[in-house]
Amino acid sequence: MKSIVRKTAIFGVIILLFFTSSFLNLNLVKAENQKEIHNEILSAFSLNEQKIRPGAVIRSDEKSYLIMAMGQTDQERLDGVFFPPYTLEIWIDGQSVVIDKFIYHDKENKIGSEPATWWIFYHIFEAYTFETNTWHSLKYRYCYYDLHPRRLQEAIVENVGFSVDQETPQPLPQFIETDYTELNKISRISRFRSGIGHDYSDSFESCRSMKHYYEPYEEYRTNYEIKTFSPVNGIVHSIENEQHGSSEGLTNKQIRIRSELHSDIIIVLFHVDLISSDISVGTYVNAGELLGHARVYYPDVPDSGSTFDIAVWQEISLGVRYISYFDIVSEDLFQSYIDRGVLFRSDLIITKEERDDYPLVCDENGIFSNQDPIINWVDLSQP
Numbered sequence: 001m002k003s004i005v006r007k008t009a010i011f012g013v014i015i016l017l018f019f020t021s022s023f024l025n026l027n028l029v030k031a032e033n034q035k036e037i038h039n040e041i042l043s044a045f046s047l048n049e050q051k052i053r054p055g056a057v058i059r060s061d062e063k064s065y066l067i068m069a070m071g072q073t074d075q076e077r078l079d080g081v082f083f084p085p086y087t088l089e090i091w092i093d094g095q096s097v098v099i100d101k102f103i104y105h106d107k108e109n110k111i112g113s114e115p116a117t118w119w120i121f122y123h124i125f126e127a128y129t130f131e132t133n134t135w136h137s138l139k140y141r142y143c144y145y146d147l148h149p150r151r152l153q154e155a156i157v158e159n160v161g162f163s164v165d166q167e168t169p170q171p172l173p174q175f176i177e178t179d180y181t182e183l184n185k186i187s188r189i190s191r192f193r194s195g196i197g198h199d200y201s202d203s204f205e206s207c208r209s210m211k212h213y214y215e216p217y218e219e220y221r222t223n224y225e226i227k228t229f230s231p232v233n234g235i236v237h238s239i240e241n242e243q244h245g246s247s248e249g250l251t252n253k254q255i256r257i258r259s260e261l262h263s264d265i266i267i268v269l270f271h272v273d274l275i276s277s278d279i280s281v282g283t284y285v286n287a288g289e290l291l292g293h294a295r296v297y298y299p300d301v302p303d304s305g306s307t308f309d310i311a312v313w314q315e316i317s318l319g320v321r322y323i324s325y326f327d328i329v330s331e332d333l334f335q336s337y338i339d340r341g342v343l344f345r346s347d348l349i350i351t352k353e354e355r356d357d358y359p360l361v362c363d364e365n366g367i368f369s370n371q372d373p374i375i376n377w378v379d380l381s382q383p
Contacts, residue, residue: 188378
């Protein structure tokens with residue numbers, strides 16, 4: 001029997017959400033009543049709102065639900081009034097499919113002190129619409145009202161797609177040739193799956209930091225001092241306000257870039273002060289292109305940090321897994337880390353088995369609340 005597992009991506013304020021029914025233990029397709037369908041999809045979304053990631057479609061032997069969500073930030077609301085998108089269309093293999101079913105969902109205190117609002121769009125396919133082991137093209141058009149500035153925003157995104165039945169992740173490509181920061185200004189780096197910062201884990205692991213923090217030497221711990229570059233050729237997938245520290249204007253943004261060469265990989269750059277408003281959702285960026293500067297000081301918060309960070313997502317058929325940045329850098333680029341005293345890539349990674357043997361404890365806010373016996377940092381030698 002054929003099975004359908006798809007993965008895809010959306011740029012801008014659209015985030016394509018896919019969840020496997022086995023992972024969430026949901027039985028969506030047996031819901032004949034429209035209200036039941038809405039409730040179950042909303043339940044799937046709510047269970048994962050802390051990990052809104054691309055993943056797999058909700059499916060069964062009868063139907064498959066292609067779920068898409070458009071997030072409304074505090075910039076798109078005025079006096080409690082929401083401005084939904086005016087249009088949202090998707091083309092699959094050149095054929096237009098209008099997404100006309102949606103669910104409204106509002107969650108308090110997710111964007112600073114304001115509620116975060118989501119319109120969850122979905123489309124129901126008949127089972128086995130697509131053959132297994134195939135790749136299909138996607139194209140998106142969306143339009144929404146933006147309050148800053150007051151105008152109708154519209155974008156068309158192409159050159160994305162989804163695959164069917166890719167259950168086994170392929171070996172990770174080591175393709176990044178250009179580093180995302182100025183390594184000579186960095187004193188140490190946190191290890192993948194460390195207990196540094198807060199919980200940042202994917203759909204397959206929990207309560208661990210599955211990214212890398214870079215800590216500069218003390219003399220460089222000021223804003224606009226350390227440059228941030230795009231490590232890949234690709235398209236800006238999204239730009240969001242960071243939740244630690246204020247994000248006024250172009251400052252303190254989280255940038256996600258989808259690799260052009262490996263479209264299943266998204267690079268996440270945290271705490272970036274953008275150099276220009278020209279860097280926006282849908283913009284094509286080149287590897288080595290200057291995006292801005294690392295924000296390492298937050299004058300508006302008492303516990304101002306001294307680090308900035310990077311994460312990597314890989315879309316696979318069962319969801320999105322987080323991988324180490326050092327798993328995908330080239331030999332030539334990693335040589336620059338060897339020159340700073342790092343012997344092996346594995347030095348910068350805590351294995352899943354080791355972390356599972358020494359688990360962290362997370363409170364309700366994802367803050368680590370126990371002492372970690374594992375070494376969390378790798379110190380670099382002087383440049």
